[in-house]
Amino acid sequence: MVNQVEVPVIDFAGLEGDQEQRKSVCWQVAEACQTWGFFQIMNHGINPELMKRAKQVSKEFFYLPDEEKTRIKVVPGNIRGWSHSKFTGATGDSKLIKPDTVEHLVLTQFPDNEESASRYPLNPPFYRATILEYAREMQTLHSKILSIMWEMLGLSAEQVEKIMYVKNITMRTNFYPLRKESDPPVGVCHPHSDPGGLTLLLADDVSGLQVKKDGRWVQVDPLPGAFIVNVGDASEIISNGTYKSVEHRGMPNQTQERLTIATFSGPLLEDEIGPLDEILSVENRPRYRSDIFGNYIRSFHRRGLDGKNGLDAYKLL
Numbered sequence: 001m002v003n004q005v006e007v008p009v010i011d012f013a014g015l016e017g018d019q020e021q022r023k024s025v026c027w028q029v030a031e032a033c034q035t036w037g038f039f040q041i042m043n044h045g046i047n048p049e050l051m052k053r054a055k056q057v058s059k060e061f062f063y064l065p066d067e068e069k070t071r072i073k074v075v076p077g078n079i080r081g082w083s084h085s086k087f088t089g090a091t092g093d094s095k096l097i098k099p100d101t102v103e104h105l106v107l108t109q110f111p112d113n114e115e116s117a118s119r120y121p122l123n124p125p126f127y128r129a130t131i132l133e134y135a136r137e138m139q140t141l142h143s144k145i146l147s148i149m150w151e152m153l154g155l156s157a158e159q160v161e162k163i164m165y166v167k168n169i170t171m172r173t174n175f176y177p178l179r180k181e182s183d184p185p186v187g188v189c190h191p192h193s194d195p196g197g198l199t200l201l202l203a204d205d206v207s208g209l210q211v212k213k214d215g216r217w218v219q220v221d222p223l224p225g226a227f228i229v230n231v232g233d234a235s236e237i238i239s240n241g242t243y244k245s246v247e248h249r250g251m252p253n254q255t256q257e258r259l260t261i262a263t264f265s266g267p268l269l270e271d272e273i274g275p276l277d278e279i280l281s282v283e284n285r286p287r288y289r290s291d292i293f294g295n296y297i298r299s300f301h302r303r304g305l306d307g308k309n310g311l312d313a314y315k316l317l
């Protein structure tokens with residue numbers, strides 16, 4: 001059953017205001033990260049025209065025939081590229097999955113090396129240039145939000161800089177074609193938490209995202225022009241559980257096709273993540289074990305999108 005409570009909405013215009021207004025936004029961000037692990041942001045400063053172009057090139061890609069998209073089909077051992085649930089089958093709560101209703105395109109923008117570049121589609125021709133331009137803007141917004149989160153834990157500017165994990169930017173674009181009325185109401189982007197530091201979801205003004213709150217699914221109705229922000233597993237670990245990485249899932253919309261672009265920022269594979277020494281104390285002992293992020297992400301992908309199992313495996317009793 002879906003609960004009707006709503007995720008917090010935060011107006012970032014206050015960040016440009018006086019000190020009181022800025023402080024109020026920072027409190028709202030910290031509070032939302034601690035309670036919901038999710039919030040929407042308005043007046044975030046990202047050019048709406050660029051958001052529109054990113055959605056446009058993504059849709060143009062998904063509208064291509066399967067034969068064309070297959071050129072960059074995901075291969076075993078590499079999560080990047082195009083996948084269709086009818087090829088990949090289901091993980092997680094597979095019983096609920098109708099096997100032909102979602103497509104994903106996973107690509108890494110930064111670091112922008114040869115391997116990540118080689119996974120991009122050549123069609124539509126402006127796809128890569130547009131997505132890289134969008135990713136650069138997203139990177140700045142990720143930094144802005146992470147700075148607030150870490151400052152609100154009482155860290156110094158130097159400490160904040162050390163854990164400003166935005167060098168790794170990866171996107172998963174999800175395409176949910178329109179469902180026929182006769183289709184059963186099933187979930188198609190499996191319940192999961194995001195493994196990185198922070199996620200910014202562009203959800204195209206179409207409902208379908210659901211978030212777990214107090215054991216129940218809550219629907220998120222994206223506001224026009226907003227981003228939906230959520231805390232990832234790495235930030236929950238670093239903050240020793242103060243910030244919550246919350247389970248969520250993507251559903252198709254009843255009346256419209258649905259496109260979502262999730263931009264994930266996170267540590268580099270070689271970065272060591274663990275509860276920050278600065279916030280640990282006798283009362284606040286480490287609740288997660290430390291590891292290099294590469295190991296975390298490998299363990300995450302071995303499990304597939306399957307609830308919060310990736311994070312649970314790192315919890316100390």
Ligand SMILES: O=C(O)CCC(=O)C(=O)O
Nearest residue numbers: 172174208209250260262
């Ligand atoms: O499509 C959605 O609403 C959710 C997508 C998502 O959670 C993801 O790609 O990580």
Ligand SMILES: [Fe+2]
Nearest residue numbers: 193194248262
């Ligand atoms: Fe997600």
